[in-house]
Amino acid sequence: MMQRPKNRAKISCIAIDDEPFALEIIADDIRKIPFLELIGVFSNALDATIFLNETEVDLIFLDIQMPTLTGIQFLRNLAVPPMVIFTTAYEQYALEGYDLSVIDYLLKPVPFERFLRAANKAFELHLLKMKDALKELPKERPFFFVHAEYKQIKIFFDEVIYIEGLKDYVKIFVTGSHKPILTRLNLKTIESKLPAQQFCRVHQSYIVALDKISAFQKTKLLVDKLEIPIGKRFLEVFQEKYQQK
Template identity: 40%
Template sequence: MEEIKMKCIIVDDEPMLRQHIAEMTEQIDFLDLVETFPSALAATSRLQQGDIDLIFLDINMPYLNGIDFLDSLENPPLCIFITAYSEYALEGFRLQAVDYLLKPIIFQRFYQASTKAYQLFVQRNKPLQESSPNDNMLFVRQGDAFVKISWTDILYAESMQNYTKLHFKERTITIHQTMLALEEALPGNHFFRIHKSYLVNVNHIDIITGGRVYIQEQELPISRTKREELLQNVVFKKLLSR
C-alpha cells in the first residue's frame, strides 16, 4: 500500500532557517513540502485552498505572530511551532499544536515532531469502520468480581498502594489492582503518569500551569521530572484521541 504523504508549508521570516527546515523535510519520505513563506500574511491565501495538512510555523514574526495567526484560522492544519522560547509550550497546548521545536533545530527533534504529526494525520484519515465501541472497554477487579468500564470516562487514577482509586465525572470506585497493572492495561497514547501517585487521561486535562494539572477543577501535582515530557507530548496524545 502506497504511503500517504502530508502536504506541508513552512512559515518563517528567517531565510536561512526556512532553507534549513526545507532541507530536513526532503529527508523524510512522508512529508511533501509545497511552499515556504516569509510571513503569516504571505501564507494566508495558500492555506485558504484547504489542501495543506501541516504547517511549520514560527512564533516570533513581524506584523502577525504565529500564535495569533493560527488562532485566526477557521480550519487550521496540523501545526508544529518553531520558537526560541519554551514558555510558548502552554500557548501551543491551548491551540492544540502537535509539538514545538526550539531553535536551533536539530534533525532528531524535527523528525520526532514530524512523526507525531504524521501518526495523527493517519489516525484522522482512517475509515470510521475500523474503530469499534468495544475498543474502549476494560475489565477491572472489584473484590471477587470483574467490572466492565469505559476507560474513556476515567478522568484520572490515584494510587493507594495495592489498590487504585478511579475518578470519573460523577463517581469514584476503588479497584483491587495496582497502579502499575492498570497503567499496563490502559492505552499508552491516552494516559500519562504525571506523578508516582497519579495517572491522568490526557483527553480530560483542562489546564496545565506551573507544577499542577487541572481536571474537572481537581488540582493534581506534576512531578518535576515529568513536566517537560508532559508539555511536549500531551498535545499529541490529546489530539490523537479525537
C-alpha cells in the first residue's frame, strides 16, 4: 500500500477506473503535474473504499460507469468525501456530478490541457482549505516561568491581574487564585518578562494588566473592586497605553 505523502503543499490523490488503458493514461497525467501526488490506482470502487478507510486522500479521479459499484454510488456512500473529479465517456451524468459537488467533469478522451485545468481547480480549493484549517488552529497562549515554592511555576500572561513589588520579592496575582505567587525577583526584572502592550508599570510598587482595569482616575485605578495607586511619574505613559487599548 502506498503511504500518504508528507508534503501537505501537494494534493494526495487516487485514480479509479475499470479500464486498464484509461487508468494508465490518468495515472500518467497525474505524474506530469508537480503539485499532485499519486498514492493509489484502483480498477474498482470496492478496493478503493478499503484504501480510503485506512488512508486520508485529498482528491479522487473517478470513473462513473464501473461494474458492481458505479462511481456515483461509490461517492454517495462516502461519509466525508474528498475532492472529486469525474472522468467518464458519458455526458449524461454531468448534472448529477454537479449535485454531488464534484470539482470538475472530464469527458474521455481527456486532453492533457483540460486535465491540467481541472487539477488547477482542485489545487486552488486545496490551498483555501489549508488556509482555513490554519485559521481554526488554537493559538498558543504565551507564558513565562518564575521560581516559587521550590519549583518553576508556569504563568500565562493573560491570567496575570497585577503584580506588587516588595523590595526583593514580588507578588503575582492571577485569575482563579486568591493566593498570590510569591517569587524572589524585583519589579524591574519581572517587568522585563512581560509584553509591553499588555502590561504597564503604574507605580513604584505596581504593574497592572491593562485589560483587567475597570476604571481609573489620575491618582488611582480599579481592578475589579481593588484600588491601585498611580504614581505621578507613571501617569502619562499609563494614560497613553491605556487609551490605545
